[in-house]
Amino acid sequence: MTSSLQHAFRPRSSTAPAVVANQLIKHFGDLEVLKGVSLDVPEGTVTSIIGASGSGKSTLLRCMNLLERPDQGELAIADEAIRFDRNPQGDIIGLDRRQLQRLRAKVTMVFQQFNLWPHLTVLGNVIEAPMRVKKLSRKRATALGEHYLERVGMADRRDAYPAFLSGGQQQRVAIARALAMEPRLLLFDEPTSALDPERVNEVLGVIRGLADEGRTMLLVTHEMHFAREVSDQLVYLDQGNIACSGTPEEVFADPRCRQFMAPAA
Amino acid sequence: MDFSWLSDPFYLGYLWEGFVNTLWLLLVSAVGGLLLAVLVALARLRGPRPLAWLVWAFTTVMRGTPLLVQLFFFYYGVGHLMEGVPGIQETFMWPLLRDPFFFAALTFILSVGAYSGEVIRGAMQSVPRGELEAGRAFGLSGFQVLTRLWLPRAIQLCLPTLTGEMILLLKSIPLVSTIALMDLLQAANIIRDETFLVYEPLLLIAGIYLATTVVLTLVLRFVELNFPGMQPTQRRWLPIR
Ligand SMILES: Nc1ncnc2c1ncn2[C@@H]1O[C@H](COP(=O)(O)OP(=O)(O)OP(=O)(O)O)[C@@H](O)[C@H]1O
Numbered sequence: 001m002t003s004s005l006q007h008a009f010r011p012r013s014s015t016a017p018a019v020v021a022n023q024l025i026k027h028f029g030d031l032e033v034l035k036g037v038s039l040d041v042p043e044g045t046v047t048s049i050i051g052a053s054g055s056g057k058s059t060l061l062r063c064m065n066l067l068e069r070p071d072q073g074e075l076a077i078a079d080e081a082i083r084f085d086r087n088p089q090g091d092i093i094g095l096d097r098r099q100l101q102r103l104r105a106k107v108t109m110v111f112q113q114f115n116l117w118p119h120l121t122v123l124g125n126v127i128e129a130p131m132r133v134k135k136l137s138r139k140r141a142t143a144l145g146e147h148y149l150e151r152v153g154m155a156d157r158r159d160a161y162p163a164f165l166s167g168g169q170q171q172r173v174a175i176a177r178a179l180a181m182e183p184r185l186l187l188f189d190e191p192t193s194a195l196d197p198e199r200v201n202e203v204l205g206v207i208r209g210l211a212d213e214g215r216t217m218l219l220v221t222h223e224m225h226f227a228r229e230v231s232d233q234l235v236y237l238d239q240g241n242i243a244c245s246g247t248p249e250e251v252f253a254d255p256r257c258r259q260f261m262a263p264a265a
Numbered sequence: 266m267d268f269s270w271l272s273d274p275f276y277l278g279y280l281w282e283g284f285v286n287t288l289w290l291l292l293v294s295a296v297g298g299l300l301l302a303v304l305v306a307l308a309r310l311r312g313p314r315p316l317a318w319l320v321w322a323f324t325t326v327m328r329g330t331p332l333l334v335q336l337f338f339f340y341y342g343v344g345h346l347m348e349g350v351p352g353i354q355e356t357f358m359w360p361l362l363r364d365p366f367f368f369a370a371l372t373f374i375l376s377v378g379a380y381s382g383e384v385i386r387g388a389m390q391s392v393p394r395g396e397l398e399a400g401r402a403f404g405l406s407g408f409q410v411l412t413r414l415w416l417p418r419a420i421q422l423c424l425p426t427l428t429g430e431m432i433l434l435l436k437s438i439p440l441v442s443t444i445a446l447m448d449l450l451q452a453a454n455i456i457r458d459e460t461f462l463v464y465e466p467l468l469l470i471a472g473i474y475l476a477t478t479v480v481l482t483l484v485l486r487f488v489e490l491n492f493p494g495m496q497p498t499q500r501r502w503l504p505i506r
C-alpha cells in the first residue's frame with residue numbers, strides 16, 4: 001500500500017547516538033531515584049533496561065522525553081542538547097518549552113497501560129499527534145496512520161474505538177500511534193506487563209519486527225529472554241545506579257551481572 | 266373535566282407564548298450554564314488560588330440557597346438596585362434590566378454553572394492521568410490536551426449526570442411565573458383566574474412538561490449513545506432491561 005510511505009522510515013547515517021545521558025540525578029522528595037545515571041543509545045540500536053521493581057527504570061525512561069525532569073545532569077537527544085534552565089548551583093529548574101515540544105515529536109512512547117484516548121477511534125488515536133503537533137494535513141496523516149496500522153496488523157480495525165479491542169490489540173494501536181510520528185527514538189515502558197499471557201507474543205512480535213528494521217529503541221521490560229534476544233545493549237539498574245551494562249553476551253557472561261539477573265531470569 | 270376553554274385563541278396564545286418562553290429559557294440557560302460550568306471546573310482545578318477560592322464560594326452559595334430566593338434576589342434586588350444607577354436608563358443595558366427573561370436566564374445560567382461545574386470538575390478529576398500524560402508525551406500543548414483530550418473525556422464520563430441536570434432545569438422553569446414572565450405555569454394561572462377552572466389548565470401544562478421531558482430525554486440519550494467511544498455495554502436506548 002501507499003508507496004510514498006515506503007521510505008518513511010530511514011535510519012539516520014549520522015553517527016551521533018540518539019541519546020546521550022550524562023550523570024542524571026532525579027529525586028522524588030527525599031527519595032533519590034536516579035543517582036547519576038549515564039547512558040548512550042547508539043542510533044539504530046536497541047537498549048533494554050532491566051532491574052527490580054522500584055529501581056528507577058520508568059523514571060529513567062521518562063527522562064528521555066522529559067515527562068520527568070531530571071534534577072541534575074546533561075541530556076542530548078536526537079542530536080540536540082537539551083537546554084535546561086539551571087540555578088547557580090547547577091540544579092535543573094526549568095525547560096525550554098519550544099524545544100520540549102520539538103523533542104516530543106521526535107521521541108515517542110508506548111505505555112504499560114496503553115493510554116489510548118478512548119473517545120477517538122483507532123485511526124483517530126494514530127493521527128492526532130501528527131495532525132496537531134506536526135501539523136500534517138488530515139489526508140497526509142491518515143495515509144501515514146493507515147500505513148502504520150497495517151504495520152502492526154490493525155488496519156482492519158481503524159474505525160473501532162479502543163474499548164472494543166483486546167489489550168494486545170490496544171497495545172499494537174499504541175505502537176502505531178508512536179510510529180506515526182516517525183520518531184528518532186521509541187520508548188517502551190513494560191509494554192507487555194498489562195497483557196494477558198496469551199496476548200504477550202503478538203506485541204513482542206511487533207517490537208521484534210521494529211528492532212529488525214533497525215529502529216532506535218529504549219525498552220523497559222521484565223521479559224528477560226526477549227530482552228536478551230532483541231537488544232544490542234542491556235542495562236541493569238539497581239537502586240538508581242547502573243549496576244551492569246553491555247551487550248547481552250557480555251552481561252550474561254559476567255558472573256557479577258549474572259547474579260543480578262538470576263532472580264529475574 | 267371542562268376543556269372547552271381550549272378553543273379560545275387567547276388562551277391558546279398564552280399557552281403557546283409560555284411554551285416558547287420555556288423552551289428558550291431552557292436553551293439559553295443550558296448553553297450558557299454549561300459553558301460557565303466548564304469555566305467553573307477549570308478555575309477550581311487549575312485556576313490561581315484566589316480565583317479557585319472565589320469560585321468555590323460562588324458554587325457553595327449557589328448550591329446552598331433556594332433557586333426561588335436567587336431569582337427574587339436578582340430580579341427585585343439587583344434589578345431594582347440598578348435602576349438607581351445614574352445614567353443607566355440611557356444605555357443599551359436598560360431594556361435588559363427591565364426584562365424578567367434576562368434575570369431568569371441569568372439566575373439559571375449561574376445555577377447550572379454551579380451545579381454542573383461541580384459535576385464536570387469531578388469528571389475531569391476522574392479522567393485517568395495516563396491519557397493526559399500520553400497527550401503531553403506526544404507533544405500536544407496544554408491547551409490541546411485540555412480541548413482535545415481532557416474535556417471531551419470528562420464530558421463523556423458525566424453525560425448521563427448532565428442529562429439529569431438539564432431535566433431538573435426544565436422543571437425549575439415554572440419558578441419564573443413569580444416574576445411575571447409568561448411561562449406555561451403563568452399561562453395556566455391566567456386561565457384559572459379567568460375561567461375558575463383549577464385542575465384542567467394544570468393538568469394540561471403537566472402533560473406538556475411531561476411530553477417535553479420525554480422528548481428532551483430522548484434527544485440527550487441520542488447524544489449520549491452517539492458520543493464517540495461509548496462503551497459497548499452502555500449502548501442501550503432505554504436504561505431498562
Ligand atoms: N511521581 C512520583 N512521585 C513520587 N515517587 C515516585 C514517583 N514516580 C516514581 N516514584 C518512586 O520512585 C521509585 C522508582 O520508580 P520507578 O517507577 O522509576 O521504578 P521502576 O523501576 O519503573 O519500577 P517498576 O518495575 O515497579 O515499574 C519508586 O520508589 C517509586 O515509588
Ligand SMILES: [Mg+2]
Nearest residue numbers: 057058059190
Ligand atoms: Mg516502571
